[in-house]
Amino acid sequence: MSSDKVSRFPYPFSSDVYRYSNNSLLLDPPIAIEVTPEYEDEITLKRKLLTDCHSRCYQSLPHTLQAQWEVVSVVLHHLAETYPASFTLDKKENLWTFTNHILNETATFMFGDAGTLPIEPLDFVGRHVQEDLIVMGQRDNDLFLDAGQLCFPANWSLQFNLGMNFVEIHTPIPGFSADRLDEKIRNFIMRLENGQPWVRRNWSLNAGHKLDSSLETFHLWGQKRKEITAENAGQEVYLRVEVQKLFRLPRTHAVLFTIHTHLISLQELSLNRDYAKQLYHVLVELPDFIADYKGMKLFRGQTINYLHNLFNEAGC
Numbered sequence: 001m002s003s004d005k006v007s008r009f010p011y012p013f014s015s016d017v018y019r020y021s022n023n024s025l026l027l028d029p030p031i032a033i034e035v036t037p038e039y040e041d042e043i044t045l046k047r048k049l050l051t052d053c054h055s056r057c058y059q060s061l062p063h064t065l066q067a068q069w070e071v072v073s074v075v076l077h078h079l080a081e082t083y084p085a086s087f088t089l090d091k092k093e094n095l096w097t098f099t100n101h102i103l104n105e106t107a108t109f110m111f112g113d114a115g116t117l118p119i120e121p122l123d124f125v126g127r128h129v130q131e132d133l134i135v136m137g138q139r140d141n142d143l144f145l146d147a148g149q150l151c152f153p154a155n156w157s158l159q160f161n162l163g164m165n166f167v168e169i170h171t172p173i174p175g176f177s178a179d180r181l182d183e184k185i186r187n188f189i190m191r192l193e194n195g196q197p198w199v200r201r202n203w204s205l206n207a208g209h210k211l212d213s214s215l216e217t218f219h220l221w222g223q224k225r226k227e228i229t230a231e232n233a234g235q236e237v238y239l240r241v242e243v244q245k246l247f248r249l250p251r252t253h254a255v256l257f258t259i260h261t262h263l264i265s266l267q268e269l270s271l272n273r274d275y276a277k278q279l280y281h282v283l284v285e286l287p288d289f290i291a292d293y294k295g296m297k298l299f300r301g302q303t304i305n306y307l308h309n310l311f312n313e314a315g316c
């Protein structure tokens with residue numbers, strides 16, 4: 001038995017062993033955004049977070065306006081071309097009219113003139129997609145986090161990371177600089193070509209259904225991890241997968257990094273027995289330093305027991 005949610009879930013594993021690597025693949029088709037059945041709920045949550053905690057969820061350096069307009073162009077074209085029944089884009093020279101038919105909203109603005117939008121271009125366009133949107137500027141042979149709209153972070157802070165370079169951003173990850181993996185991945189991104197985007201899947205486990213697990217609100221959601229038992233893990237533990245895409249922006253040579261976060265409870269994931277078995281093996285084998293960094297120290301054992309019991313009860 002399998003559910004629609006499991007079959008469309010971006011399952012992240014290709015083997016029973018997980019290690020950090022450059023697991024990027026060429027993105028085919030080359031589309032930055034995906035609209036899922038969770039669209040309206042997630043956009044509502046995103047907009048609430050942006051209203052309530054704007055500086056936590058949106059940051060930009062002043063020189064990024066041109067790159068932000070490039071992101072507007074990529075995202076609106078992809079929405080209109082991929083989901084024409086839900087989004088339309090009408091262009092009369094620089095006068096653009098974008099209609100979001102799901103939300104029944106229309107915006108008209110002069111492309112390239114930030115004064116014709118009520119908020120910054122990146123902030124505007126991010127409110128129409130489930131993805132978080134990060135702009136990495138490329139200069140001085142390096143990549144810098146120059147702007148972002150980030151509502152659903154996996155325990156990191158946009159405000160803290162703004163202006164950092166790629167290697168600095170990844171410093172907290174244990175073992176990530178071994179064999180200069182961090183520099184190799186940075187150099188790979190710096191060679192990114194226009195029209196040849198890449199995609200990768202990052203994963204972790206969440207205690208509770210929580211998309212907005214920001215570092216700033218850790219005290220609110222982190223405690224949930226202490227409540228996990230082998231009995232409730234099926235409902236309370238979620239596999240969290242981020243589908244991350246990298247696009248070259250041709251005019252500014254910046255990089256657009258999109259993050260689409262998906263959550264599925266282990267109970268629902270286990271409708272696919274192969275997935276549940278493989279997750280069990282990955283969790284059993286995972287070195288402590290990766291499990292601890294991913295924040296599952298307090299409930300890895302309980303989650304393993306839950307998955308183990310599933311197969312014992314089923315007699316297989």
Ligand code: HEM
Nearest residue numbers: 020021022023024134136156169172173185203204257294
């Ligand atoms: C260029 C855009 C990227 C940005 C802005 C970015 C940002 C981040 C951030 C903020 C974290 C969390 C660090 C923390 O704990 O504070 C992270 C984790 C990580 N990043 Fe990136 N990243 C990017 C691209 C990539 C790419 C292309 C790869 C690999 C090919 C990668 C691999 C990783 C890995 C393995 C982790 C640890 C995740 C985990 O274990 O759950 N990143 N990244």
